[in-house]
Amino acid sequence: MSAKPLKKVGEKSWGITIFAFLYLAFLYAPMVVLPIFSFADQKVIDFPIKGFTTHWYEEMFAKPEMHKALWNSIQVGLIASITATLFGLLAAKAITRYAIPGKSFATGLISLPLFIPEILLGLALLIILNVVGVTLSLLTIAGGHVLLCTPFAMAVLVARLDGFDKSLEEASLDLGESGWMTFWRVTFPLIMPAVVSSLLLTFIVSFDEFLLAFFLQGTEQTLPLYIWSGLRFPSNFPPTLALGSIILVVSIVLVVLAEWLRQAGTGGGKMKVGV
Amino acid sequence: MRLAAETAVKQKAAKQPSWSAAFTRSEALRGWTLLSPTTILMIIGLAAPLGIMLLYSFWKQEGLNLNTDLTLANYDEVTFKYYPVLLRSLWIAALAAFCTVLLGYPVAYYVAFHAKNSKFIWLILLTIPFWTSYLLRVFALRVIMPSELQATPAAVVIALTHAWAAFAILPIYVSLEKIDRTLLEAAADLGDGPIRRFWRITFPLSLPGVISAMTLIFVPTIGDYVTPSLIGGGKPSTFMIANIIQGQIKSNDWPLAATTAIVSMIMVAFAVYFFVAALRAGARSLK
Amino acid sequence: MDSGDYIRIEHVTKRFGSFHAVDDAHFSIKPGEFFSLLGPSGCGKTTLLRMIAGFEFPTEGEIYIDGQPVTGVPANKRPTNMVFQSYAIFPHLNVYDNVAYGLRKLRLPRVELDRRVKEALGMIRMDGFEDRRADQMSGGQRQRVALARALINRPKVLLLDEPLGALDKKLREQMQFELRQLQKTVGITFIFVTHDQEEALSLSDRIAVMQKGKVLQIASPRELYESPNCRDVADFIGTMNFMPGIVRAIEAKVAVVDVEGLGIINSPLPEDYSFATPGAAVLIGARPEKLDVVRGAPHPGEKGVAGMIGACAYLGDRNHFQVTIAGREGPLQVATEQGDRSTLASFMPGENVTVSWGDNSMVLLPKD
Numbered sequence: 038m039s040a041k042p043l044k045k046v047g048e049k050s051w052g053i054t055i056f057a058f059l060y061l062a063f064l065y066a067p068m069v070v071l072p073i074f075s076f077a078d079q080k081v082i083d084f085p086i087k088g089f090t091t092h093w094y095e096e097m098f099a100k101p102e103m104h105k106a107l108w109n110s111i112q113v114g115l116i117a118s119i120t121a122t123l124f125g126l127l128a129a130k131a132i133t134r135y136a137i138p139g140k141s142f143a144t145g146l147i148s149l150p151l152f153i154p155e156i157l158l159g160l161a162l163l164i165i166l167n168v169v170g171v172t173l174s175l176l177t178i179a180g181g182h183v184l185l186c187t188p189f190a191m192a193v194l195v196a197r198l199d200g201f202d203k204s205l206e207e208a209s210l211d212l213g214e215s216g217w218m219t220f221w222r223v224t225f226p227l228i229m230p231a232v233v234s235s236l237l238l239t240f241i242v243s244f245d246e247f248l249l250a251f252f253l254q255g256t257e258q259t260l261p262l263y264i265w266s267g268l269r270f271p272s273n274f275p276p277t278l279a280l281g282s283i284i285l286v287v288s289i290v291l292v293v294l295a296e297w298l299r300q301a302g303t304g305g306g307k308m309k310v311g312v
Numbered sequence: 313m314r315l316a317a318e319t320a321v322k323q324k325a326a327k328q329p330s331w332s333a334a335f336t337r338s339e340a341l342r343g344w345t346l347l348s349p350t351t352i353l354m355i356i357g358l359a360a361p362l363g364i365m366l367l368y369s370f371w372k373q374e375g376l377n378l379n380t381d382l383t384l385a386n387y388d389e390v391t392f393k394y395y396p397v398l399l400r401s402l403w404i405a406a407l408a409a410f411c412t413v414l415l416g417y418p419v420a421y422y423v424a425f426h427a428k429n430s431k432f433i434w435l436i437l438l439t440i441p442f443w444t445s446y447l448l449r450v451f452a453l454r455v456i457m458p459s460e461l462q463a464t465p466a467a468v469v470i471a472l473t474h475a476w477a478a479f480a481i482l483p484i485y486v487s488l489e490k491i492d493r494t495l496l497e498a499a500a501d502l503g504d505g506p507i508r509r510f511w512r513i514t515f516p517l518s519l520p521g522v523i524s525a526m527t528l529i530f531v532p533t534i535g536d537y538v539t540p541s542l543i544g545g546g547k548p549s550t551f552m553i554a555n556i557i558q559g560q561i562k563s564n565d566w567p568l569a570a571t572t573a574i575v576s577m578i579m580v581a582f583a584v585y586f587f588v589a590a591l592r593a594g595a596r597s598l599k
Numbered sequence: 600m601d602s603g604d605y606i607r608i609e610h611v612t613k614r615f616g617s618f619h620a621v622d623d624a625h626f627s628i629k630p631g632e633f634f635s636l637l638g639p640s641g642c643g644k645t646t647l648l649r650m651i652a653g654f655e656f657p658t659e660g661e662i663y664i665d666g667q668p669v670t671g672v673p674a675n676k677r678p679t680n681m682v683f684q685s686y687a688i689f690p691h692l693n694v695y696d697n698v699a700y701g702l703r704k705l706r707l708p709r710v711e712l713d714r715r716v717k718e719a720l721g722m723i724r725m726d727g728f729e730d731r732r733a734d735q736m737s738g739g740q741r742q743r744v745a746l747a748r749a750l751i752n753r754p755k756v757l758l759l760d761e762p763l764g765a766l767d768k769k770l771r772e773q774m775q776f777e778l779r780q781l782q783k784t785v786g787i788t789f790i791f792v793t794h795d796q797e798e799a800l801s802l803s804d805r806i807a808v809m810q811k812g813k814v815l816q817i818a819s820p821r822e823l824y825e826s827p828n829c830r831d832v833a834d835f836i837g838t839m840n841f842m843p844g845i846v847r848a849i850e851a852k853v854a855v856v857d858v859e860g861l862g863i864i865n866s867p868l869p870e871d872y873s874f875a876t877p878g879a880a881v882l883i884g885a886r887p888e889k890l891d892v893v894r895g896a897p898h899p900g901e902k903g904v905a906g907m908i909g910a911c912a913y914l915g916d917r918n919h920f921q922v923t924i925a926g927r928e929g930p931l932q933v934a935t936e937q938g939d940r941s942t943l944a945s946f947m948p949g950e951n952v953t954v955s956w957g958d959n960s961m962v963l964l965p966k967d
Contacts, residue, residue, distance in 0.1 A: 054426060146354050153532075156537055160561070161361035212680065216675075
């Protein structure tokens with residue numbers, strides 16, 4: 038019989054801690070690399086780094102195609118995020134409030150875009166747009182993004198509405214308010230953080246999205262498409278990296294903001310994780 | 313006096329037309345009204361296109377004409393001509409899913425069991441990369457990839473493992489977090505050391521999360537376009553399904569593209585089914 | 600039902616698929632009554648309350664409030680207000696805005712609104728709480744704010760859904776008292792849902808006992824306790840010994856019943872004794888406190904039967920005994936008051952005793 042005391046449950050293990058931190062480094066290494074090379078005074082993306090410069094950023098900012106692509110992405114992102122959040126909100130309210138026969142079927146259908154490979158969605162949309170005779174454009178990209186983003190919006194809003202005391206709305210009705218006013222006076226103020234969070238997240242998804250945009254593009258480019266064409270030619274690498282670095286930073290800021298808002302809405306405490 | 317006025321208002325409102333009353337009576341009806349816009353959106357945007365795509369797979373593109381006679385010729389071509397690519401895609405995706413989960417499990421374990429006050433920060437840090445541009449992350453990976461690995465299938469697997477990290481860690485974390493800690497204390501009380509506790513209690517209870525993670529990664533990865541294109545550098549040995557389909561679209565053979573997509577989905581469905589069944593059988597033997 | 604009825608529930612049924620949540624409820628409530636719906640969880644009392652409030656709608660039947668049909672009318676248009684089980688205090692509004700919530704659409708001048716809110720807060724003794732928020736108040740305080748918020752709208756009926764369930768015992772008893780006082784002051788009809796029979800008995804003018812969707816009996820607390828109309832009601836309210844028997848004859852005001860183990864008992868007839876025909880199987884119910892345990896002969900004028908003490912429990916002011924008697928399977932529960940210091944009779948398990956009772960404290964119940 039061994040006299041060595043058994044390791045306590047929950048006692049810290051150093052091996053796994055080191056592993057976790059290494060993993061984090063592995064995860065962030067590529068993203069840190071981009072900004073580094075965007076300031077490097079060289080055209081070849083490889084170590085060693087020869088000098089420091091900001092002229093790639095200047096070059097990137099000077100290009101009118103970049104401005105156009107950025108503006109396109111913003112437009113598409115706004116359309117997609119607002120529309121997806123709206124559809125997501127309606128669905129979330131229906132799912133969490135009412136006992137509906139066939140609910141799980143509808144929920145599954147709405148969540149489907151999250152689980153099928155994007156290429157399937159892209160191809161299918163391409164075919165149907167062709168059959169119906171719609172010309173590809175920014176609007177078709179936005180349409181594809183709405184389909185992709187709605188399940189995200191619904192998931193974020195369901196998480197918030199689920200923890201929402203149903204009797205608050207009933208109390209408002211009981212006190213004489215109509216359904217519409219109840220939504221404005223009680224429901225909306227309380228779910229507002231989640232709505233904003235949904236808008237931000239769906240915007241980011243749309244803004245960064247490549248594959249659907251690639252398939253459904255017309256004559257106008259979104260920013261990811263612009264970056265893609267920039268990655269085709271080595272001479273374009275550094276300005277593209279500069280653009281990429283800025284996008285990375287902005288995305289991170291928006292995501293942190295969106296997550297923080299989501300927690301604020303649920304009143305802190307136990308954190309709900311994930312999408 | 314105001315009291316009388318208020319009650320009069322409420323009394324007047326108490327009379328209602330019968331159809332409106334019937335509507336308010338039915339909870340299911342009200343619920344469906346709310347749910348229908350989004351459902352209809354998905355039917356138009358998803359179900360219909362997928363259905364038409366299925367139809368296309370039975371048609372044949374002949375030059376500039378679309379022959380709408382139903383035929384299985386495309387399925388024939390895809391199965392026999394493209395099966396190497398299909399198999400390679402399955403293999404790469406499976407490998408990527410496996411590696412992602414293998415590497416991600418310890419991290420999820422760390423956050424669930426060892427990160428006392430920093431759980432929130434860890435989870436945010438682990439999720440942030442997921443929300444940034446996939447395109448940029450893969451490109452950045454290529455930049456730091458050593459030249460011996462460039463444009464090889466192995467590089468594609470590594471890139472995929474990196475890209476889908478969050479999809480592995482979060483489901484596993486959630487299922488680990490749910491485990492009742494007193495179960496582990498009971499096991500310790502009954503004489504189990506930490507390793508035995510892990511294999512007999514923790515791991516089996518976290519299995520739903522593991523299965524869910526693997527499936528969550530496997531399915532989208534099969535259809536990935538960006539990674540094989542950027543990392544693979546255009547070499548046919550790194551081609552995956554998406555590259556093939558892109559080529560088919562370029563040569564205007566949409567029916568063939570549709571068929572490739574559908575065949576690969578069927579393969580994925582089978583693969584997932586057998587995989588989950590195998591995992592469950594394996595887990596049962598872990599008594 | 601007559602014109603004095605304020606609220607009429609007419610053959611109301613609520614079905615979910617094949618499940619009857621409320622099964623043919625048919626009764627009325629008088630104006631100014633403190634009326635309780637009592638029953639175990641799942642009996643349909645909350646569903647019935649919500650149908651009166653307008654959050655659920657009957658599958659069949661009609662509901663009338665003060666002569667007006669309200670069956671299809673949505674909740675926000677009914678002259679009712681509800682205190683929810685979770686209180687449902689709006690977390691993003693302070694007490695003032697919560698209480699004033701229902702008055703907003705009246706667009707009262709600020710001075711008038713202030714006055715009414717102050718009046719409402721005074722009624723529940725929470726003056727000065729106007730600026731507090733939900734997370735700065737205790738459960739009891741939130742409950743009172745919910746009351747004020749409802750009553751300020753001067754509803755015709757106040758509906759209360761197990762409002763005291765979340766409070767600890769002492770607070771609950773205090774709130775029970777305050778609620779009763781409040782109802783008397785305000786004078787409107789209260790409909791109160793609870794699963795706690797003591798609570799219902801102490802607060803109500805009348806109680807409707809429900810089980811599995813059906814309303815079993817509606818009566819005053821005393822009547823429910825002394826004259827339950829069936830085994831379920833008798834069992835739910837207080838404790839009761841049930842003794843099977845056969846009716847031998849029906850006489851002027853009694854039923855002559857041959858009771859297992861106890862012999863012939865002349866039990867008083869209840870109002871509806873259609874189930875008691877000669878030869879019919881019935882139940883005789885006896886409350887533990889109506890029985891006594893003695894040594895030797897039963898009390899003068901009472902009947903007795905021999906038995907042996909099984910378990911004893913000393914409860915300070917009372918004793919509980921379980922007495923086994925011949926001819927009957929389970930023991931009889933007997934509850935006696937602790938005698939004064941001069942009575943030395945304390946019974947021990949195993950002792951042979953006589954159970955003594957008076958026939959007119961027995962209750963005749965149908966055997967179901």
